[in-house]
Amino acid sequence: MDTPEILFIIAAVGGYLLGSVPFGMVFTRLAGKGDIRDVGSGNIGATNVLRTGSKPLALATLICDSGKGGAAVYLTATLLASYEASLIAGAMAVVGHNFPVWLRFKGGKGVATALGTLLVAAWPVGIAACLTWLATAVVFRISSLSGMVALATSPLFAWFLIPAPANMPATSMAGCIAVLVIYRHNSNIARLMRGEEPKIGKKKKPEPPQ
Numbered sequence: 307m308d309t310p311e312i313l314f315i316i317a318a319v320g321g322y323l324l325g326s327v328p329f330g331m332v333f334t335r336l337a338g339k340g341d342i343r344d345v346g347s348g349n350i351g352a353t354n355v356l357r358t359g360s361k362p363l364a365l366a367t368l369i370c371d372s373g374k375g376g377a378a379v380y381l382t383a384t385l386l387a388s389y390e391a392s393l394i395a396g397a398m399a400v401v402g403h404n405f406p407v408w409l410r411f412k413g414g415k416g417v418a419t420a421l422g423t424l425l426v427a428a429w430p431v432g433i434a435a436c437l438t439w440l441a442t443a444v445v446f447r448i449s450s451l452s453g454m455v456a457l458a459t460s461p462l463f464a465w466f467l468i469p470a471p472a473n474m475p476a477t478s479m480a481g482c483i484a485v486l487v488i489y490r491h492n493s494n495i496a497r498l499m500r501g502e503e504p505k506i507g508k509k510k511k512p513e514p515p516q
Contacts, residue, residue, distance in 0.1 A: 313391045321378040321395030325402025325419060328409055329370040330355045333363050343412075350406075351414035353449050371414070372422030375399045379426040389472065393479040396423035400483050404490055415490040417453035420483045424460060428476045430467040435460045447505040450494035457484040 330350040334342040339358045342350055346357040352368035375396055382388070382395035403419040405411040421439070425432030439456035443449065460480040468476045488495075497503040 310388070310390075313386050313388050314394055317382045317386060317388070317391035317395040318398045320382065321398035322402040323407075324374050324378045324381075324395075325399030326406035326408055326413070327370075327374060327402075328406055328413065329374070330367040330414070331409070333366050333370075334358055334360075337363055339363070349414050350409070351416075352418055368418050371403065371418040372425075374403070375419040375421070375423035376426035379423055390475050393427055393475055396427050397479050397482055399423060400486060404486060415450075415453070416483075416487045417457065420457055420460075420487055423483065424480065427479065428464060428468050428472075431460055431463045431476065431480060434463040434467065443506060448498070448503055449506050450491055450503060451498060454488050454491055454494075457487050460484055 328350045330352065331342050334340065334345075334355060337360065339345075339360065342348075342355060342358070346354045348354070352364045352371060355367045356364035358364075378399035379392045379396040383392035386392070400416045400419045400423060402413075404413050404416045406413040417439075421432060421436055423432075424435055435456045438459050439452045442452040442455045446452070457480075461477050461484060464476040464480045465473050467473075494503055
């Protein structure tokens with residue numbers, strides 16, 4: 307096995323483990339809010355943490371969930387000096403958030419971690435995706451839809467905003483993340499089709515854990 311392959315494996319494992327840290331669960335338990343998996347949708351992300359009634363906890367979760375994706379990219383790029391490896395680490399951080407080993411592979415949906423990854427891995431793409439999220443949220447006021455639209459368009463942003471040849475791996479990374487995050491929103495998609503997806507600011511009825 308040559309050195310690049312070893313670097314990619316290290317990046318993948320490190321990114322996954324960093325992404326697996328369930329900040330939403332940690333913060334809510336430390337704050338005495340109980341198990342976040344027993345609240346709302348049972349999701350460990352910031353949107354569900356907000357349903358505990360604590361905006362500071364939700365904000366802290368959002369920052370840390372985003373930060374772990376960005377940290378995976380930055381640390382890998384710094385320590386391993388490989389752009390491709392840093393993209394792998396960022397993508398695997400999203401995988402870790404969605405399927406954390408500490409929670410029997412039942413995690414969140416990865417929007418915040420994905421956006422944090424994009425902001426550090428390819429900042430023009432990350433900014434464009436965040437602005438897309440904001441614009442969609444303003445128009446439709448649906449968080450899940452905003453996240454899916456932002457990430458679905460991110461491969462296009464990567465292709466056109468990142469200079470060649472770096473746009474190729476960046477587009478591939480953004481595409482893989484988008485597919486994973488949209489897949490994890492399958493229940494949200496079903497509710498959107500039925501017109502039952504709650505809007506931002508409205509409480510959501512509990513749903514079976516995914």
